[in-house]
Amino acid sequence: MQRNKRARNDADQLEIDDRKFIWHPFTQMQDYVAETPLIIERAKGSYLYDIRGRRYLDGVSSLWVTVHGHRKRALDSAVRKQISMVAHSTLLGISNVPAVKLAKMLAERAPKGLTKVFYSDNGSTAVEVGLKMAFQYWRQHRSGSHKKRTKFICFENAYHGDTIGSVGVGGIDLFHEMYRPLLMESIRVPAPYCYRCEKNRNRPHSSEEKNGVCSCFSCIQAVEQALREHAGEVAALVIEPLVHAAGGIIVQPPGYLKRIRELCTRYGVLMITDEVAVGIGRTGTMFACEREDISPDILAIAKGLTGGYLPVAATLTTEEIYSGFLGAYDEFRTLFHGHTYTGNPLGCAAAIANLEIFDREQTLKKVRKKAELLERLLRPLAELHHVGDIRQCGLMVGIELVKDKNSREPYDYSEKMGIRVIMEARRRGMIIRPLGNVIVLMPHLTFSPAQLERMVAITRVSIETVTQT
Template structure:
């Protein structure tokens, strides 16, 4: 059957409901059908190419159709595609768990698999609650989260998030959490450093912990970057203070590294920049290099031992997913980690991050840019109506969408978060491609800010 852009879009709109989309938009905002991908480029059925500047929702680390990951999956496919992980095991699941124990921060010695990022958050929340229950502290039922945080779309993950756009509609369905003012450095005073501001903001967290620790299972945070929360960023000192406070008040620390893990922030894991180990680390997205849905929750021997008991005592963690530890996903993840361990990915990323900083420099002086911020391979450009007052554009004007539409017309996939334009490309991008990405974003912003 001959396929072309128009016919595939028509068939799509007849049957498909797309994620994070108002489907009525597609009456005037054409879907882009992709035929193939290679490196940082996607190609449609008419031969138009698009630079994937957002790593296909932050998952793709080493480019589309990466030959090393392709080969690993093909090899696994001829041996074992999947087997139940309840009562059974297989080589890829064991090898990946061993690797994750090896490369994650010290003390994270046990690995629990799930299917996706939201599922990993659910596992960590339930595991923390259940740990305290097994220890006879059933009064610990609350979670503390940061304002502007995002941890996924399932009900538990949504509850511990704080982005109104995603959460408010489902408020009646969600558990009650304690939300604390965040360390987001966008709001620092003139002349105040990131470190000073994030340190100062920790007082709110310390106060809440001192008052509520007896009822609290865990604090959950996205280390360094609140990605879906407009790519807002903060200093590692906050994580150091938080780790010490969680120890002091006998509360777990859950690090949601789903988006920031695997080299995005300049270190393999963002927690490394604070020199801390959380009690739970949630991993997904880049874990498989953007190939297959898989997530993992890394935790400690102390947590594991609280569940290790005679079955009759009903302390087991009975959470399960049908595709837990899927062999193909595990093999893709092993190939992804192998690339980190056989190539100087982090060193190359430092050079690419410098190129991204250089390309983004001119945005700082733009009259409608409040801030250009960067941590590692993430650059965010925040558009505002007035630079001095930082008055935002009304969200109804969808200025970011205009950047998105213009960029597509020039062969670059940028998908802004509201009025925040960001770059989060695969690690195989070249300096020339970075310059193209930034130039198209600049042109798109010029159009988007016109009244």
């Protein structure tokens, strides 16, 4: 009795202190402090438990990072084992055992030609490193004739993180417009939406492509035009391969990425693929680029790399780019970039264990089966009056809510429709997050069929309750 009372008091105090001391990311704090916060205490498998003992299905993989579930024994013990050796040691000028082993594993698994691994600690920095690599590569190119290559081609509606460099190649006005005066100048090309066909105006190709309707590839032509006009001043093109994730789970049509690769090669522009969201098995292959059988010049990964345990990111590149940075000490060709926790041994040990589980448990095969099941489960939701589109790639799903199905009129931002649906889901025991009016489902890769069913059922009833259809 006494213990229960103490636990309740502790929980009350945590709820007070959370609102008093924490400024939460991507969160309107005025709304946040008006509600009782949800504070997670522990997790197991697919479930998170709050400080009141309530259980929630983790439908967002704790922000797209959890891979094999929470408290996976092999991951727990890899981190514990590493703690007994060393928790942190720098990678500046010296090395550590897990960082070396992980780099080798990544190079062995990555798309062909990506043999050099540069570590950092989150998705934004992994992209930022890629931008600096590409920029510096051309600036110090031995031919001396590429110094004007200082810009990047990037996509409308793209998201590459929140540091100033990665925001500079972002294209989500809601997040990025405020910072425009701080940002480098980039060349923005249309997202893979169809903006030419009368029939599919402003719709992503993906949903139509499934029915074989839209294949005009007008968005590719826009990329080619930008390359034709600007190739001499462009260091690299930056793309989220297969899916514009934070932009609303916009799935690219098959063949799109391959054609972008061909164009980059044709116009001599480096290709940077940001696999932060789609990498590490999320779409059914270890790297999304494998789905289109392409190799970029630079590839960024983060999120799922450690199975959702610790913040480790990596930027992979080719021998050719790497060798452009070699030279005498006083030539200053060094990549002058590095973070304090770069190559953290605990994180790298978790990442090694994570990749080993993929091999041991044949995770990727299971992902493809689960993705098929998820697609079947989601199909009936397309009939709901306020569901305008359902987009899926592997185990990434975006359900777009609309005011009117026929005109696809969106809900006004002020209606907070996405937020209301996810709060309803929370009351029903599931944690998910929206991207505006798009409800995102991102189960980890080992959700059971029953858990996938439950996730879809809660989503359906939450949408119905909030939109009253």
